[in-house]
Amino acid sequence: xxxxxxxxxxxxxxxxxxxxxxxxxxxxxxxxxxxxxxxxxxxxxxxxxxxxxxxxxxxxxxxxxxxxxxxxxxxxxxxxxxxxxxxxxxxxxxxxxxxxxxxxxxxxxxxxxxxxxxxxxxxxxxxxxxxxxxxxxxxxxxxxxxxxxxxxxxxxxxxxxxxxxxxxxxxxxxxxxxxxxxxxxxxxxxxxxxxxxxxxxxxxxxxxxxxxxxxxxxxxxxxxxxxxxxxxxxxxxxxxxxxxxxxxxxxxxxxxxxxxxxxxxxxxxxxxxxxxxxxx
Numbered sequence: 001x002x003x004x005x006x007x008x009x010x011x012x013x014x015x016x017x018x019x020x021x022x023x024x025x026x027x028x029x030x031x032x033x034x035x036x037x038x039x040x041x042x043x044x045x046x047x048x049x050x051x052x053x054x055x056x057x058x059x060x061x062x063x064x065x066x067x068x069x070x071x072x073x074x075x076x077x078x079x080x081x082x083x084x085x086x087x088x089x090x091x092x093x094x095x096x097x098x099x100x101x102x103x104x105x106x107x108x109x110x111x112x113x114x115x116x117x118x119x120x121x122x123x124x125x126x127x128x129x130x131x132x133x134x135x136x137x138x139x140x141x142x143x144x145x146x147x148x149x150x151x152x153x154x155x156x157x158x159x160x161x162x163x164x165x166x167x168x169x170x171x172x173x174x175x176x177x178x179x180x181x182x183x184x185x186x187x188x189x190x191x192x193x194x195x196x197x198x199x200x201x202x203x204x205x206x207x208x209x210x211x212x213x214x215x216x217x218x219x220x221x222x223x224x225x226x227x228x229x230x231x232x233x234x235x236x237x238x239x240x241x242x243x244x245x246x247x248x249x250x251x252x253x254x255x256x257x258x259x260x261x262x263x264x265x266x267x268x269x270x271x272x273x274x275x276x277x278x279x280x
Contacts, residue, residue, distance in 0.1 A: 025087060025108065025159045030152050032112055032144050033086035035063040040094040043114065043137065047092055050141040058141040059148035061086070087158065088112050088148055090135070097123075102173060105131070105165040110151050110158050112144060121181055122173050128258040131165045136263070146266045180236045 038044040051062040083089075084107035091104045091111055097118040105111050105126075115137035116123070128134045133151070136143040151158035212223040243251075 023085060025162065026155065028084075028109065029061070029086040030059075030148070031086055032060040032088040032090050032148050033062075033083065033109075034060070034090035034092065035083065036065050036092075036098075036100065037094065038064055041092075044092055044094060047090070047114070047140055050144055056141070058145045060090070060141075060144050062090075083107070084109060087162075088133075088151060090114065090144070091132075093118055102169055106169040108162045108166045110147075110162045111165050112147050114140060121178075125172070126165075126168070128255055129262070130161065130258075131168055133161060134259050134262055136266075142270060143266060146269045149269070150265065176232075177237075183236045184239050 034047065036044065038048050048062055048064075050058040050060045052058070052060065087109055089104045089107055089109045089111055091098070091101050092114040093116055097116070097120050101120055101123070111132040112135050113126075113128075113132040114135045126132055133147050135147060208227065212220060212227070215223055
């Protein structure tokens with residue numbers, strides 16, 4: 001098995017850590033930030049209703065990403081490490097899970113995670129109120145506004161959530177662990193095969209050079225940077241035994257209780273606003 005630290009991910013992590021060190025949490029913009037393509041999913045189009053307007057300020061600053069224009073300009077305004085200038089960052093799925101999740105979590109900002117329907121390979125290890133703040137899939141605007149209000153009035157707790165998420169990404173989701181995951185995933189998949197694979201007649205072996213050499217520009221740069229230089233001195237990690245049913249149940253109940261707690265806080269917040277308006 002070949003393993004090596006993915007240089008591109010390492011450079012990104014270094015950029016994130018550098019920016020996090022330069023921009024203290026309290027010095028960041030006290031709003032929820034999101035930038036992306038809203039036209040790939042109804043949920044994202046619905047999110048745009050939460051942008052600041054003359055009628056409402058839902059504490060969110062949302063920006064549409066024009067990938068065609070960005071590609072023409074060399075992605076000068078798409079640097080992920082430079083998008084950590086807000087105290088809160090929104091993660092919302094597109095067609096399925098979004099690759100942006102790990103970059104958002106690594107920002108040291110509080111990740112406001114809109115209720116997902118798909119999972120990345122590491123997502124099930126994330127704990128609400130420890131690694132992220134849950135946002136309702138419906139009534140997103142009110143949910144976002146309360147989340148930002150809570151974070152801006154509970155600075156210490158909010159910073160701890162942001163730090164726990166970035167620590168998790170930088171310590172647990174390393175390329176070494178990713179390669180281990182890939183190895184075990186393919187190994188378990190192979191155990192399910194009902195036939196013995198074989199190289200078909202007339203097949204051509206493709207070496208890394210054949211793949212990388214025809215590439216140009218950014219594509220070739222990333223291929224070169226992610227190239228493994230040699231075999232790992234150690235083997236892959238050992239797979240732990242499956243969780244017992246009770247452990248899984250306890251994890252599920254713990255997460256569900258945290259989400260219900262947030263929903264209760266939200267309801268109490270908006271009820272208090274209605275009461276104050278009626279009394280006024």
